[in-house]
Every structure is written in C-alpha cells, then in structure tokens.
Amino acid sequence: MSYQQQQPYQQQQQYQAGPTMQASQGGNRNAKNMPEDGDGRDWSSGICSCADGGACCVSFFCPCITYGKVKHRYEHLHEKGYPDPEHGGGCCSGACWGHCLLTSCFGMGWVLQIFNRTDIRKRYNIKGSGCGDCCMSFWCNPCALSQQSHELELEEQSFQGFKA
Incomplete structure (x- = not known):
C-alpha cells in the first residue's frame, strides 16, 4: 500500500475518539469520567439539576436563545474540533429566530x-433514544436545554486555555 493510500486512513484514525472519549484535539467528551457500559453513559448532570443557574433561567424564559447557542456551540465543536471563542455567538442567530418563530x-x-x-x-x-429525546424536549424543555448546554460546557472547559 502506497503512502498516499495510507494517508486518508491515518487522518481518519486521528479524529476518532478512544474508549475514554478523549478527542485527539484536546477536548474530553467525558470530563466527569462517568462510567460507561455497552449502551453508553449517563448525562453528566441530571435533568432536574440545573448545573448552571443562568442557563436554566434563560432556557425557561427564552428557550430560543439557549437553543441557538447550544446549536452553534455543538456545530463549532463538531466541525472545527475546538470550542467556539464566542461561546455560541449573539442571542439572535438564525437558529434562535427559527426556534422563536416555530414556538410563537x-x-x-x-x-x-x-x-x-x-x-x-x-x-x-x-x-x-430518539423517543426519549422527543419526550424530554416536549415535557422538560428548559431543563433538557440546560442539560445539553452543560454537557457542551464540560467538553469546552477541558480544552486548555479555553474560557467560557
């Protein structure tokens, strides 16, 4: 196998997470070292435990803002491999407006x-599961948004030098 044929495989391996879910670029996808089994692990924070009081309040009164920021932060981590320096950007993103219009x-x-x-x-x-995600998003909307934000926050904090 030539070097050119091996290179795409090596690049693919570089970005795959290992058993501890440690991203190769410095982020830890299991920052609290939650135990995992064949089905995965639990959320780092419970649905009724607001890990961040500010996120809980914003999620309750303006879920569109939290939704937009969570979406932006997730996409930035997923596409670029490091946290968004703007921590979700402003409060009036396209995702926020879409959520707001659908809600109102x-x-x-x-x-x-x-x-x-x-x-x-x-x-x-x-x-x-998808069914569980649906139920949580419908019945426990603000708490589910806060829980998602907290999970992203833990990975973002695991990057050296990143400040939220």
Whole structure:
C-alpha cells in the first residue's frame, strides 16, 4: 500500500475518539469520567439539576436563545474540533429566530430541540433514544436545554486555555 493510500486512513484514525472519549484535539467528551457500559453513559448532570443557574433561567424564559447557542456551540465543536471563542455567538442567530418563530406561531420549537439532543447524545455516547429525546424536549424543555448546554460546557472547559 502506497503512502498516499495510507494517508486518508491515518487522518481518519486521528479524529476518532478512544474508549475514554478523549478527542485527539484536546477536548474530553467525558470530563466527569462517568462510567460507561455497552449502551453508553449517563448525562453528566441530571435533568432536574440545573448545573448552571443562568442557563436554566434563560432556557425557561427564552428557550430560543439557549437553543441557538447550544446549536452553534455543538456545530463549532463538531466541525472545527475546538470550542467556539464566542461561546455560541449573539442571542439572535438564525437558529434562535427559527426556534422563536416555530414556538410563537405553532408552539413547535421543541421539535428542533430533538435533533440537537440526539446529536449531543451521540457525540458524548450518552444512553437514550430518539423517543426519549422527543419526550424530554416536549415535557422538560428548559431543563433538557440546560442539560445539553452543560454537557457542551464540560467538553469546552477541558480544552486548555479555553474560557467560557
């Protein structure tokens, strides 16, 4: 096998997470070292334990803002491999407006949250299912958003020199 044929495989291996879910670029996807089994691990914080009081309040009164920031932070980590220096950007992103319009016009903003929750659950190898993500997004909307934000926060903090 020539060097050129081996290179894509080596690059692919570089970005795969190991058994401790340590990203090769410095982020820890299991910062609290939660125990894992064949189905994955639990969330780092419980659904009723607001890890960050500020995120809980914003999630309760303006879920569109938390949704937009969580979406942006997740996408930045996923695509670039390091935390967003703006920590989710401003409070009026396109994702925020989309969530706001769906919520105010149809009461359906929670539907968008299902996809974020599923993506985050898969990124961190967290136990659960699409049905569970749907139920949590519908019935426990602010708490689910806060929980997702906290999971991202833990990985972001694991990068050396990153300050939220």
